[in-house]
Amino acid sequence: MVALNRLAMHLDMLAGRVFDVEHALGHTLANAQSTDDVPFTKLQSLDFTRQSLEDCALMLHLLSQEGMLETNPHRSLYAISQRLKLEATKRLLRNNEQPNSAEAGHFDLF
Numbered sequence: 001m002v003a004l005n006r007l008a009m010h011l012d013m014l015a016g017r018v019f020d021v022e023h024a025l026g027h028t029l030a031n032a033q034s035t036d037d038v039p040f041t042k043l044q045s046l047d048f049t050r051q052s053l054e055d056c057a058l059m060l061h062l063l064s065q066e067g068m069l070e071t072n073p074h075r076s077l078y079a080i081s082q083r084l085k086l087e088a089t090k091r092l093l094r095n096n097e098q099p100n101s102a103e104a105g106h107f108d109l110f
Contacts, residue, residue: 008060018050059093
């Protein structure tokens with residue numbers, strides 16, 4: 001369980017770095033002369049990546065808690081999934097569905 005917690009902290013740190021990049025890009029775009037050539041779909045992909053990292057970090061942190069899944073695994077997984085942002089990462093906890101990486105979830109544009 002310690003390894004899961006360390007992995008959760010690492011993913012959270014990566015999400016923080018992506019957040020910093022998002023804000024740096026937002027600041028650059030706010031000061032740009034023209035945003036006509038800005039690939040907003042790429043920026044949205046960056047946002048989705050950050051939110052996915054945040055969800056995975058939270059999921060691993062909750063799964064690393066001692067005894068979290070011992071009493072009622074299905075109920076615990078449902079409770080964890082309710083704390084996640086993206087439907088794509090919620091599906092990771094359902095064993096009968098595959099995640100859809102094209103799903104955007106919440107979109108924050110800086």
